[in-house]
Amino acid sequence: MSKLLTVSNSSPLIGLEQIKQLELLLKLFGNVIVPEAVAKEVAPTVTLPNWITIQPLNQSIAARILETSLGPGESEAISLALELGNCQIILDDRAARRLAQGLGITVIGTLGILLAGKRKGFISEVRPTLDALMSFSFHIAPDLYKRVLSDAGE
Secondary structure: OOOOOOEEEEHHHHHHHHHHHHHHHHHOOOOOOEHHHHHHOOOOOOOOOEEEEOOOOOOOHHHHHHHHOHHHHHHHHHHHHHOOEEEEEEEHHHHHHHHHHHHHOOEOOHHHHHHHHHOOOOOOOOOOHHHHHHOOOOOOOHHOOOHHHHHHOO
């Protein structure tokens, strides 16, 4: 398990739930933290298990984050990661990932979680999970699809 605290945005939670792989987060990271906006965004699709903690922001969202065109979940997730410090964040949106990385936050995405799950032996193949994600309208660029499969040795 990772020693860093882990904050998540909505889309990775929804995607992993849709393909029945939400438990990978528990196996890889232990407790996962989400801000209130993320909990609201996932509520129609995902019933949060007890190892996912909802944590409200202690401070208002930083001006640099508010200036972006990110959604409420992404904005709060990045703000919460900044507040907590020494953590990683699970994000898929390219603009959100760039902002988080620019702010010094370690970023992993849904595909990185699947790769880590295979490397740790929690899933045997990545290809079926990628295909399942895509069947739920999860966009994966063709080059990225090929690179993930290559990294997975498939």
